[in-house]
Amino acid sequence: MREIHNVDLNLVRVFVAVLEERGVTRAAERLHLTQSAISHALARLRETLGDELFIRGPDGMYPTPRALELAQTFKPALQQIEGAIAGNAFNPETSDMSFVVSTSDFLTATVIPDLLARIRRLAPSAGCWLRPLSELNITEELDRGALHVAIGVFGKTPSRFVREPLFSDQSAWLMRRDHPAAAxxxxxxxxxxxxxxxxxxxxxxxPAGDATIEQGGLERAYITSNPRYIEGLLGAEGLVRKAGATVSHILAVPALLAATDMIAYVPLQFARRAARSLDLVWRDPPYHAPPFEISMLSHRTMGAHPAVVWLRQALMESAERYHREI
Incomplete structure (x- = not known):
C-alpha cells in the first residue's frame, strides 16, 4: 500500500497542470516553474504511484488510464484544498496568484496594459498569463479552472457563466487614405x-462564413465582419464579395491595408488608432450595423473566488479608463 506521506500537494498541482496543459512547457509556464522542476516532480510522482502517468505523443503528453483515474479525485480535491487554504480573503499585496486571461491581440494592446500596470502596482508578486482567444475552447477552459476570465464578443451564454459588459463600440471599413473608395x-x-x-x-x-460560432452552448464572435450577411446584401444587387486575405491578428491589418487596395471591417476605435499611426481612413458601413459589446466572461462558481473577483474588478476599471480615453 502506498503511503500518503510520500505525496506532497505540489506534486498534485504539477500532475493537474500537466494533465490540463498536455505538456511540460505549458505546465511550467502556468505554475511559474522551470521545465526541469516539472520533470523532476513528475519523476517523483511516477515513482510514488508506480505508473508512467503520461506518454509523450505527437501533440503533447497523453495521460495513461491510471492518470485519468487519478484525475477524477485529484482535480476536485486540489480545488477544495486551495479554496480552504485561501479562505474568503485575498490580499493582493502578498498574493503570488497567477491570473489567466484570454483575449484578442487588439484588447491585449489596449485594455490589458492598464490591467498589468494595476497588477504590478497593487499585487506586485502576482503574475498574469495572457492566452490567445482564437486558440481556445473557452467553455472547456473555464469549466476546468484553467482560465479565470475571457474577454471578447459573446452572445448566448450558458447559465454556469457570468457575462459582464466592459464597453461597446461601432465598426467601420478601414482603408488607405488615397484609396479609390476613400472619397x-x-x-x-x-x-x-x-x-x-x-x-x-x-x-x-x-464553413459557411457565419459571424459567430457556438462552443459548449456559448455563442462567440468568429470573425470581425459578417461575410454571409454582406454576401446577401451584395447578391441582391447582382454583386459578389471578394476575400483578399484572411488573418488571425487584427494588429497586422493596418500594414496590409496601407500596402494594398484591400479594405477591412474593424472596430471604430481601432480604426481611429490605426489612422493616427498610418496614412489610413475609415468609412461608415453603407448598411445597418448595430454596435457590438465587449464582455468579460467568468465561471459562476470559480469566478466567485476572492482573487478572481479582484481581477474582474481590476479589468472593469481598466476597461472604463480605456473607454474614457478613446
Whole structure:
C-alpha cells in the first residue's frame, strides 16, 4: 500500500497542470516553474504511484488510464484544498496568484496594459498569463479552472457563466487614405469592387462564413465582419464579395491595408488608432450595423473566488479608463 506521506500537494498541482496543459512547457509556464522542476516532480510522482502517468505523443503528453483515474479525485480535491487554504480573503499585496486571461491581440494592446500596470502596482508578486482567444475552447477552459476570465464578443451564454459588459463600440471599413473608395459615395458597389481582409477571432473551422460560432452552448464572435450577411446584401444587387486575405491578428491589418487596395471591417476605435499611426481612413458601413459589446466572461462558481473577483474588478476599471480615453 502506498503511503500518503510520500505525496506532497505540489506534486498534485504539477500532475493537474500537466494533465490540463498536455505538456511540460505549458505546465511550467502556468505554475511559474522551470521545465526541469516539472520533470523532476513528475519523476517523483511516477515513482510514488508506480505508473508512467503520461506518454509523450505527437501533440503533447497523453495521460495513461491510471492518470485519468487519478484525475477524477485529484482535480476536485486540489480545488477544495486551495479554496480552504485561501479562505474568503485575498490580499493582493502578498498574493503570488497567477491570473489567466484570454483575449484578442487588439484588447491585449489596449485594455490589458492598464490591467498589468494595476497588477504590478497593487499585487506586485502576482503574475498574469495572457492566452490567445482564437486558440481556445473557452467553455472547456473555464469549466476546468484553467482560465479565470475571457474577454471578447459573446452572445448566448450558458447559465454556469457570468457575462459582464466592459464597453461597446461601432465598426467601420478601414482603408488607405488615397484609396479609390476613400472619397465620394461609399456604397455596396465599393464593397464589391475591392477585396476584403477577413479577421478571424477563432481558429475553429467555420464553413459557411457565419459571424459567430457556438462552443459548449456559448455563442462567440468568429470573425470581425459578417461575410454571409454582406454576401446577401451584395447578391441582391447582382454583386459578389471578394476575400483578399484572411488573418488571425487584427494588429497586422493596418500594414496590409496601407500596402494594398484591400479594405477591412474593424472596430471604430481601432480604426481611429490605426489612422493616427498610418496614412489610413475609415468609412461608415453603407448598411445597418448595430454596435457590438465587449464582455468579460467568468465561471459562476470559480469566478466567485476572492482573487478572481479582484481581477474582474481590476479589468472593469481598466476597461472604463480605456473607454474614457478613446
Amino acid at each position: 465620394g459615395p461609399f456604397g455596396l458597389h465599393a464593397l464589391a469592387a475591392f477585396p476584403h481582409v477577413d479577421i478571424l477571432i477563432s481558429d475553429q473551422r467555420q
